[in-house]
Amino acid sequence: MPAPAVKTTDDLPDLRTRGRWPPPEGPRVAIVGSRLPSPYGEAVAEQLGADLARAGVTVISGLALGIDAAAHRGALVGGWVTVAVMGTGVDVVYPAAHTKLAEDILAAGGALVSQFPDGTAPRRHNFPARNWTMAALSDVVVVVEAAERSGALITAEAALDLHKEVMAVPGSVFSPLSVGTHQLIRDGAGLVQNARDVLAALGLVNEVLDDPLSPPKGLGVTLSPGRDGILSHLSDVLALSAADIARKLQLPVAEVLGRLTALELDGAVRRHHDGYVRALHGGRKRA
Amino acid sequence: MLAGLDVRPVEVQADRANGTPKFLLVGLAATSVKEARERVRSAIKNSGLEFPPQRLTVNLAPAEMRKQGSALDLPIAVAIALAGARKKAPPGTAFIGELALDGAVRHVDGVLVAALGLRKLGFERIYVPAADAAEAALVDGLTVIPCASLKAVVDHLVGTELIEPHVNGGSRPKAETGALEHDLAEVHGQEEARRALEVAAAGGHHILFSGPPGAGKTMLARCLPGILPPLELAEALEVAQVRSLLGDIAANRPLDGTRPFRAPHQGVSTAGLIGGGSGFAMPGEISRAHHGVLFLDELAEFQSPALQALRQPLETGRITITRSAGSVLYPARFTLVAATNPCPCGWAGDSVRSCRCAPAAIDSYHRRLSGPLLDRIDLKVGVRRVKLETLANEPTGEGSAAVRERVVEARRRQLDRQGCLNAQLKPARLRQLAGLEPASRRTLERWADQRGLSARGFHRAWRVARTSADLDGAEQIGERHILEALGYRLQDVAA
Numbered sequence: 153m154p155a156p157a158v159k160t161t162d163d164l165p166d167l168r169t170r171g172r173w174p175p176p177e178g179p180r181v182a183i184v185g186s187r188l189p190s191p192y193g194e195a196v197a198e199q200l201g202a203d204l205a206r207a208g209v210t211v212i213s214g215l216a217l218g219i220d221a222a223a224h225r226g227a228l229v230g231g232w233v234t235v236a237v238m239g240t241g242v243d244v245v246y247p248a249a250h251t252k253l254a255e256d257i258l259a260a261g262g263a264l265v266s267q268f269p270d271g272t273a274p275r276r277h278n279f280p281a282r283n284w285t286m287a288a289l290s291d292v293v294v295v296v297e298a299a300e301r302s303g304a305l306i307t308a309e310a311a312l313d314l315h316k317e318v319m320a321v322p323g324s325v326f327s328p329l330s331v332g333t334h335q336l337i338r339d340g341a342g343l344v345q346n347a348r349d350v351l352a353a354l355g356l357v358n359e360v361l362d363d364p365l366s367p368p369k370g371l372g373v374t375l376s377p378g379r380d381g382i383l384s385h386l387s388d389v390l391a392l393s394a395a396d397i398a399r400k401l402q403l404p405v406a407e408v409l410g411r412l413t414a415l416e417l418d419g420a421v422r423r424h425h426d427g428y429v430r431a432l433h434g435g436r437k438r439a
Numbered sequence: 440m441l442a443g444l445d446v447r448p449v450e451v452q453a454d455r456a457n458g459t460p461k462f463l464l465v466g467l468a469a470t471s472v473k474e475a476r477e478r479v480r481s482a483i484k485n486s487g488l489e490f491p492p493q494r495l496t497v498n499l500a501p502a503e504m505r506k507q508g509s510a511l512d513l514p515i516a517v518a519i520a521l522a523g524a525r526k527k528a529p530p531g532t533a534f535i536g537e538l539a540l541d542g543a544v545r546h547v548d549g550v551l552v553a554a555l556g557l558r559k560l561g562f563e564r565i566y567v568p569a570a571d572a573a574e575a576a577l578v579d580g581l582t583v584i585p586c587a588s589l590k591a592v593v594d595h596l597v598g599t600e601l602i603e604p605h606v607n608g609g610s611r612p613k614a615e616t617g618a619l620e621h622d623l624a625e626v627h628g629q630e631e632a633r634r635a636l637e638v639a640a641a642g643g644h645h646i647l648f649s650g651p652p653g654a655g656k657t658m659l660a661r662c663l664p665g666i667l668p669p670l671e672l673a674e675a676l677e678v679a680q681v682r683s684l685l686g687d688i689a690a691n692r693p694l695d696g697t698r699p700f701r702a703p704h705q706g707v708s709t710a711g712l713i714g715g716g717s718g719f720a721m722p723g724e725i726s727r728a729h730h731g732v733l734f735l736d737e738l739a740e741f742q743s744p745a746l747q748a749l750r751q752p753l754e755t756g757r758i759t760i761t762r763s764a765g766s767v768l769y770p771a772r773f774t775l776v777a778a779t780n781p782c783p784c785g786w787a788g789d790s791v792r793s794c795r796c797a798p799a800a801i802d803s804y805h806r807r808l809s810g811p812l813l814d815r816i817d818l819k820v821g822v823r824r825v826k827l828e829t830l831a832n833e834p835t836g837e838g839s840a841a842v843r844e845r846v847v848e849a850r851r852r853q854l855d856r857q858g859c860l861n862a863q864l865k866p867a868r869l870r871q872l873a874g875l876e877p878a879s880r881r882t883l884e885r886w887a888d889q890r891g892l893s894a895r896g897f898h899r900a901w902r903v904a905r906t907s908a909d910l911d912g913a914e915q916i917g918e919r920h921i922l923e924a925l926g927y928r929l930q931d932v933a934a
Contacts, residue, residue, distance in 0.1 A: 406634050410921075
């Protein structure tokens with residue numbers, strides 16, 4: 153891993169920006185993690201993003217697939233600004249599938265920032281430098297799901313170099329995506345079970361409660377009665393395939409597939425690379 | 440002579456004249472044909488026939504056509520022998536065969552193609568190597584004389600000893616009747632992929648399986664031929680023609696009703712995949728998979744030019760290949776079954792092992808897959824790995840025979856309605872023949888709007904929905920059919 157040339161916050165590179173920069177005064181938290189998260193990681197990132205935004209925290213992330221996007225989405229739901237620190241030029245949205253997300257971020261008063269000149273295409277060696285910038289811009293870095301050697305760990309390392317707080321969300325001990333985060337926790341990173349843990353690290357709240365992340369409110373989606381039959385069999389963190397559900401319900405797989413697609417159209421379920429999960433903010437229209 | 444599946448007859452004329460003993464072969468013969476002189480001379484002598492000690496000229500007409508291959512050995516030898524006997528070959532008769540030095544008549548490739556073409560040109564009688572007689576006899580209305588040796592042919596022609604024409608016993612195609620090599624009954628779980636396979640078989644849709652190594656993608660692909668109806672006579676004949684050109688017809692079963700299954704390796708060249716070679720192109724894997732299944736495992740590992748070359752045949756069911764000697768057209772109406780890993784290492788998204796690919800690597804992997812080729816694949820299905828310890832507990836589904844019955848019925852509905860399978864419906868005919876209920880149309884449009892579906896993607900979902908309705912025996916495409924069709928896509932791959 154090439155060591156970043158700059159080592160202190162004062163040496164923050166010049167940034168090209170789109171949208172409102174700098175963001176309103178207030179604490180900033182980076183949420184980073186795997187680009188191929190489990191539904192669990194995605195749900196946690198989205199929930200943390202939303203809860204932190206509600207508390208007036210500017211959520212910073214990298215506009216990448218997976219955890220990054222979930223954190224941005226959550227922050228948008230929470231109704232506060234969010235900042236995407238990009239590894240490409242600010243005019244090059246990468247991945248292209250996040251063009252809409254980038255527009256939403258700008259529309260909600262957030263910003264896209266980059267240390268690279270306009271027009272810079274995605275280059276592998278640019279991302280570690282971007283990760284350093286992300287850490288430099290944040291007060292706390294929260295890692296949600298990172299496999300061994302994940303890029304999110306570079307951000308965590310940079311944060312330590314810059315004397316920023318690093319925190320991590322624990323995951324399943326069965327999952328390869330927990331290796332990196334559990335290593336961080338073992339090495340002394342703060343444990344994140346909910347947004348309050350992060351707010352406490354920021355000095356915004358004093359009491360730390362050990363209560364689990366409160367189940368999202370949007371879960372009781374109101375749908376036509378014919379459909380929620382399937383919905384109640386879906387988990388919000390563990391992806392199930394159409395075949396799994398069909399077997400459980402003793403229904404033909406073709407029918408289940410169709411009904412899942414209908415639910416997806418309504419925004420009540422989301423398709424994951426490994427199957428279907430209940431959407432956290434069910435019923436909300438997403439592009 | 441064969442030019443792909445085209446047949447161009449060559450007239451062989453022999454003239455003996457007084458002069459220095461000499462054997463001239465004229466008429467734009469390639470090296471392989473010029474060698475015929477030596478084979479023919481030895482074969483005639485060793486058959487106990489007289490090789491005229493005169494100035495002998497053999498002309499191959501039309502002279503402007505370049506001739507290749509060894510199939511002209513027999514006609515040249517016969518022409519010389521008949522010239523010696525001062526006889527002419529009976530009209531409407533053609534000869535094909537290579538000669539051994541002892542006068543035996545040897546197998547040549549493409550006898551079926553030649554026989555079909557000659558029949559069309561009005562020939563009534565064809566002399567072929569005995570080994571290829573069954574192949575030639577597949578053609579109706581053609582008398583096939585099996586030739587074991589040059590001596591026997593000449594004796595037959597001069598009338599001293601007659602050869603019985605070859606007739607195939609029961610020439611209807613027979614599919615393998617025994618147990619299928621790969622039966623869906625052996626597939627544990629994977630209900631989604633099974634259903635997609637059934638839809639693919641019923642509508643002729645191309646299908647892409649995506650999943651980690653060992654998920655059973657190959658097994659699923661190999662099950663597809665078994666749920667397709669056996670080949671019709673005309674189809675089997677087309678398949679046999681391609682095989683004939685490649686010399687790949689079993690003498691004991693010239694017409695095989697089994698659906699072809701071709702699985703070329705990732706390293707296959709463009710020429711190997713779509714056809715090629717010097718002179719006239721020979722058929723490639725896609726033509727060998729005609730009316731059957733072309734399985735491309737690890738799709739992203741194939742060379743890009745080879746994959747790009749698949750676009751024309753996927754669209755039209757034919758391939759035109761141009762080489763030095765001219766263009767040839769081969770049939771290539773196959774069902775493409777492609778399989779891919781989710782990333783180069785194969786473990787992205789797996790519940791146990793973690794993916795070790797750099798993001799750029801995953802990206803370029805997906806880029807290689809995306810684009811025009813994926814745009815022509817109707818069904819995209821994720822396949823999950825079944826854990827070994829639970830494998831035995833996973834329910835096994837129906838066997839291939841039961842699925843095939845539904846597939847046959849759905850295909851019959853399509854052929855009755857439109858004369859082709861749903862996958863081959865052009866958008867205009869789709870609109871005309873596969874009406875959508877208002878609710879279905881609204882759902883499809885809503886989805887297209889929400890997900891930015893391309894026009895091609897829109898029609899693709901529509902076609903799949905039509906097949907789903909056909910499997911249901913439904914006249915109209917209902918909302919559930921549309922929803923099922925929209926379900927066959929991969930999250931990572933834009934629809």
